[in-house]
Amino acid sequence: MKIMDTNTINKTHISYTDLTGQHAYLKDELLEAVSNVLDRCQFILGPEVEAFEQRFAELCGVSHAVAVNSGTDALVLALRALDVGSGDEVITVPNSFVATTSAIVLARARPVFIDVRDDYNMDPSQIESVITSRTKAILPVHLTGRPAEMNTILEIAKRHHLYVIEDAAQAVLAAYHTKRVGSFGTIGCFSLHPLKTLNACGDGGVLTTNDSGLFKRLKILRNLGLESRDRCSAWSGNSRLDTIQAAMLLVKLKYLPKWTEQRRLNAEFYLKQLGGLSEIRLPIEQSYEKCVYHTFVIRTDRRDELKSYLADNQVETAIHYPIPLHLQESAASLNYKIGMFPMAEAQANHILSLPIYPELGQEKLNRVVSVIKKFYRG
Amino acid sequence: MKIAPMQVKFSYLDRQFSNIDTYFSDLKKFVISGDFTLGNALHEFERQFAALCRIPFAIGVGSGTDALVLSLKVLGIGSGDEVITTPTTFIATVGAIVQAGAKPVFVDSEDGFVIDSSKVEAKLTKRTKAIIPVHYTGNVADMPTLERIARKHNLAIIEDACQAIGAEIDGKPVGSWGVTACFSLHPLKNLNVWGDGGVIVTRSEDIAEKLKLYRNHGLENRDEVSIFGWNSRLDTLQAVIGNRLIREVGFITDQRIANATYYDDAFRNLQDYIHVPKRRSNVKHVYHLYVIRVEKRDQLLAYLQKNGIEAKVHYPIPVHLQRAARYLGYKEGDFPVSESDAKSIITLPAHQHLTREELDYTVDKVRNFYKERTANTAEQICGNRK
Numbered sequence: 001m002k003i004m005d006t007n008t009i010n011k012t013h014i015s016y017t018d019l020t021g022q023h024a025y026l027k028d029e030l031l032e033a034v035s036n037v038l039d040r041c042q043f044i045l046g047p048e049v050e051a052f053e054q055r056f057a058e059l060c061g062v063s064h065a066v067a068v069n070s071g072t073d074a075l076v077l078a079l080r081a082l083d084v085g086s087g088d089e090v091i092t093v094p095n096s097f098v099a100t101t102s103a104i105v106l107a108r109a110r111p112v113f114i115d116v117r118d119d120y121n122m123d124p125s126q127i128e129s130v131i132t133s134r135t136k137a138i139l140p141v142h143l144t145g146r147p148a149e150m151n152t153i154l155e156i157a158k159r160h161h162l163y164v165i166e167d168a169a170q171a172v173l174a175a176y177h178t179k180r181v182g183s184f185g186t187i188g189c190f191s192l193h194p195l196k197t198l199n200a201c202g203d204g205g206v207l208t209t210n211d212s213g214l215f216k217r218l219k220i221l222r223n224l225g226l227e228s229r230d231r232c233s234a235w236s237g238n239s240r241l242d243t244i245q246a247a248m249l250l251v252k253l254k255y256l257p258k259w260t261e262q263r264r265l266n267a268e269f270y271l272k273q274l275g276g277l278s279e280i281r282l283p284i285e286q287s288y289e290k291c292v293y294h295t296f297v298i299r300t301d302r303r304d305e306l307k308s309y310l311a312d313n314q315v316e317t318a319i320h321y322p323i324p325l326h327l328q329e330s331a332a333s334l335n336y337k338i339g340m341f342p343m344a345e346a347q348a349n350h351i352l353s354l355p356i357y358p359e360l361g362q363e364k365l366n367r368v369v370s371v372i373k374k375f376y377r378g
Numbered sequence: 379m380k381i382a383p384m385q386v387k388f389s390y391l392d393r394q395f396s397n398i399d400t401y402f403s404d405l406k407k408f409v410i411s412g413d414f415t416l417g418n419a420l421h422e423f424e425r426q427f428a429a430l431c432r433i434p435f436a437i438g439v440g441s442g443t444d445a446l447v448l449s450l451k452v453l454g455i456g457s458g459d460e461v462i463t464t465p466t467t468f469i470a471t472v473g474a475i476v477q478a479g480a481k482p483v484f485v486d487s488e489d490g491f492v493i494d495s496s497k498v499e500a501k502l503t504k505r506t507k508a509i510i511p512v513h514y515t516g517n518v519a520d521m522p523t524l525e526r527i528a529r530k531h532n533l534a535i536i537e538d539a540c541q542a543i544g545a546e547i548d549g550k551p552v553g554s555w556g557v558t559a560c561f562s563l564h565p566l567k568n569l570n571v572w573g574d575g576g577v578i579v580t581r582s583e584d585i586a587e588k589l590k591l592y593r594n595h596g597l598e599n600r601d602e603v604s605i606f607g608w609n610s611r612l613d614t615l616q617a618v619i620g621n622r623l624i625r626e627v628g629f630i631t632d633q634r635i636a637n638a639t640y641y642d643d644a645f646r647n648l649q650d651y652i653h654v655p656k657r658r659s660n661v662k663h664v665y666h667l668y669v670i671r672v673e674k675r676d677q678l679l680a681y682l683q684k685n686g687i688e689a690k691v692h693y694p695i696p697v698h699l700q701r702a703a704r705y706l707g708y709k710e711g712d713f714p715v716s717e718s719d720a721k722s723i724i725t726l727p728a729h730q731h732l733t734r735e736e737l738d739y740t741v742d743k744v745r746n747f748y749k750e751r752t753a754n755t756a757e758q759i760c761g762n763r764k
Contacts, residue, residue: 019412027409031402034572038398041391043565043572069440069574072595072609086457098595098603105606108457108479194414201414202613203440224443224473225702230693232469232700235476238443242573242613321601328603330596 014355014364016316017195021359022259026251030201033247045223046243052250053206056190059173059253060182062208064215067241068222071169071191074205075103075139077239078165078187081217084109084136091130092139092167093122094326094336095344099191100141100167101325109136111334113326115341119284120144120297120351123343124152128160137163142171142181144283144320145197145263145294150176150184165189169205170294172198173260177288182208187218192241192249197263197294198256200245262358263293266365270296270354273369279376281350295320296356303350306375313371318353383686386736389566390729394623401622408618416594417614419621424577426624427561430543433553433579435586438612439593442540442562445576446474448610449536449558450508452588455480459507463538464493465698465708466716467512471538472697475510482706484698486713490655491515491669491723494715495523499531508534513542513552515692516568516634516664517655521547521555536560540576541666543569544631548660553579558589563616568630568666569623571616633730634665637737641668641726644741651748653722667692668728674751675722681747682726687740690725 023030037046049067057065068074084090088109092100093116104111112135114126122140138157140148148166157164164185168174172190174181182188190196192204209215220227225236271282281299285291297320300306310317324344326336338345354368395401408419420438428436439445455461456479463471466487475482483501488494491514498509509528511519519537528535537559539545539552546552553559561567563575580586591598596607612620645652653671657663669692672678682689696716698708710717726740 019414020410023409023412027406030409031406034405035402037572038395041389041565043391044574070609098597098606099609102595102606102608106608194412201409202615203415203609203611224470226469230691230695232473232697232702235469235473235702237447237473237477238441238470238574240574242616244572244615245613319601323601323603325603330603330606 013314014316014367016318016353016355017357018359019194019199021357026255029251030248033251034244037243037247043243045240046246048243048246048250049241052241052246052253055250055253056206057208060180060188060208062183062188063210064208064212066207066215066218066222067246068205068207069239069241070203071189071193071205072099072103073222073239074189074191074207075100075165075167076106077218077221078189078207079103079107079109079137080236081214081221082137082163082165082186084163087134088136089132089134090137090139091127091135093141093344094324094341095120095321095347096141096143096167096325097169097321098325098328098330099169100139101331104139110134113336113341115343116347117343119146120347121146121148122153124149124156127153127156131160131162135160135162137165139165139167141167141169142174144297145171145174145292146283146285147171147174147176147181147289154184163187170196171292172196173256173290174292175290183210186211187214192245197260197292198249198252200241201248202242202245204241204245204249206241259358260292263356264291266356266358266360267291267293267296269365270369274298274372277373277376280372293356295353297351297353299347299350300352301350303352306372307352309375310368310371315368315371316355319351320353322348324348384736384739386687386727386732386740388688388690388725388727388729390731391565393731401619404618404622405615408615414614416611417617420612420614420617423612423617423620423624426621427577428579430624430627431553431559431579432551433559433581435580435583437578437586437589437593438617439576439578440610440612441574442560442564442576443470443474444608444610445560445562445578446471446510446536446538447477448589448592448608449560449578450474450478450480452585452592453508453534453536453557455507455534458505460503460505461508461510462498462501462506463510464512464514464716465696465713466491466719467514467538467697468540468693469697469700469702470540471510471512472703480507484708484713486715487514487719488715490517490658491719492517492519493524495520495527498524498527502531506531506533508536510536510538512538513545515669516542516545516666518542518545518547518552518661518663525555541567542664543567544627544662545664546662557582557585563612563620568634568664569620569627571619571623573613573616575612575616575620577612630730631664634728635663637728637730637732638663638665638668640737641728641741645670645744648745648748652744665728667725669723669725671719671722672724673722673748675724678744678747679724682740682743685743687743688727691723692725694720696720
């Protein structure tokens with residue numbers, strides 16, 4: 001398989017991400033997959049959905065997977081399937097994409113934040129201090145594609161009889177002590193959004209579990225609570241992965257290991273080249289982790305200056321995310337204040353995500369590195 | 379030699395794409411573009427959809443169900459509130475009310491399978507916040523009366539128009555009465571896409587702007603979140619398909635009306651066995667489903683299916699008698715029209731791609747079924763007398 005560098009159209013500009021490279025060489029395969037769906041016209045829960053679910057479950061090392069309409073829906077349905085709702089509390093982190101917290105609110109439970117560690121993931125040592133009689137679940141996020149500290153989290157969850165729901169939206173194929181993410185918690189939740197490492201050509205999500213009871217319940221809940229065409233056993237919404245998206249994802253699954261490897265090689269290059277700059281803090285991969293680098297996040301005191309300097313030099317970067325969730329307007333009713341999560345708040349002001357997508361190519365990687373070096377060394 | 383019976387399919391999807399190459403040429407451009415989320419094709423589709431409905435704003439969402447949930451949430455309806463609807467509907471109407479955190483309160487349906495507006499006021503309490511009339515089968519609920527009731531009691535109307543694109547009453551399109559109207563683009567709908575999809579239309583710019591927030595995580599921009607919202611965006615890919623199919627809605631509607639009228643006329647002399655709902659002259663019924671009440675429903679259904687006609691029942695269990703509804707405390711006998719309909723209704727294929735031959739075949743089989751039964755009964759009576 002060949003990863004083409006299609007960014008020759010504009011030699012000067014480096015986008016933060018670029019979906020056109022991947023899709024230029026995949027287009028024929030993708031359209032053929034769509035055409036096969038069209039032959040049967042089973043647009044809703046067609047055989048490709050189940051085929052995708054099986055492949056995805058194998059990939060994560062779990063017994064079951066259920067494909068849904070988005071990563072957000074995956075989280076909401078996970079909470080609903082576990083009867084976590086009104087009056088319940090769910091422990092999570094304030095430095096994620098908003099959907100992690102929205103899902104808890106949409107399930108009518110209360111998000112309870114704890115701070116993160118230097119690696120942007122949940123600090124397990126803070127969990128027990130916020131557990132109350134209403135706590136039902138811990139929802140760690142494998143942010144940036146790095147697994148959270150699952151051993152400690154699982155141990156605490158077991159001691160307090162709490163569910164663990166993994167937000168693995170950014171972390172398909174990431175591993176921790178040889179096990180893949182999505183296989184640790186009661187349920188794992190993934191996003192298949194176009195900008196994710198495994199991406200649909202639209203919204204999509206998938207849940208993983210080893211519990212066959214939960215598997216059955218999730219399949220009913222994603223399909224309006226229908227047990228059969230005519231029988232409805234629980235009120236629920238409509239959240240099915242489109243057959244067409246499943247067919248295209250089956251194509252992309254073949255390429256995922258290669259893409260992931262390329263992201264890791266890109267990361268390795270950055271780590272080697274930028275390692276000598278004391279002004280930058282780079283991500284550290286522990287020996288027992290396999291990070292998939294959904295984002296490659298560096299930290300620096302002069303973040304905003306560096307970001308503009310890179311932009312002036314045609315290198316687009318991003319910030320994931322500049323406002324911690326507890327300080328968003330939507331979180332006002334939760335009564336958190338600035339200063340309550342010093343690590344997450346400090347990180348929000350210092351983090352910067354560099355382009356890392358698989359089709360980036362050596363030439364552009366070199367340019368990103370040289371612009372950064374020039375900024376610090378002149 | 380035994381000749382296989384003609385197949386009259388309920389779904390027309392396999393006949394829809396006579397010109398499939400144009401769709402694939404659009405899709406190819408789309409796939410290469412990478413413009414997958416809230417992309418240009420979606421905005422184009424929303425403009426076309428609003429124009430088709432003759433309502434100023436249209437917002438593409440994940441499904442018809444989501445359209446209802448988001449409409450309720452945007453009006454602040456939730457926990458502790460009651461929402462009036464009918465048990466003669468697809469379960470999604472009620473699923474949406476419960477998703478929003480509110481309590482569904484049922485009102486029986488009338489002859490045309492839509493909410494009986496004369497029974498609504500008796501069900502209002504101080505917790506009632508909204509009425510969701512369902513334009514079921516493509517018929518239109520009695521909107522002028524419902525609007526009067528809503529105005530008098532300060533209630534919101536959300537039209538469940540999932541089955542009723544293009545339908546009208548007194549020349550006014552569905553969506554003209556509600557704060558919002560909700561449409562489904564599910565593959566079996568009159569206007570469909572190649573997966574799940576929905577659209578909300580509204581006459582209020584303020585509501586339209588809020589809905590755009592609610593469907594997209596409450597994001598004011600990339601980084602700022604003003605409310606905790608949903609992820610419910612109509613896939614741009616589906617909008618690409620929708621942009622082509624929306625041009626067909628006029629043809630689809632006209633053809634379905636013609637097919638329904640053909641059936642209506644043919645069944646007029648079978649009045650002993652078939653009750654065709656009263657057709658109101660001020661209503662443009664778009665016949666997403668062609669539903670009639672019949673004698674010996676289950677036997678007719680089996681007979682038609684045996685003869686290759688994909689007849690169906692929408693639906694055999696009224697929503698208030700579903701297991702999911704148990705906690706609401708309804709029981710058999712609460713909604714006599716809805717319950718009796720569930721036992722006697724049958725849906726015949728009426729889609730826009732049916733041929734005259736297929737329509738005739740279906741009518742013949744229905745006629746034969748009752749003829750044979752009458753003959754059998756007569757024979758039986760004679761036999762008994764022997």
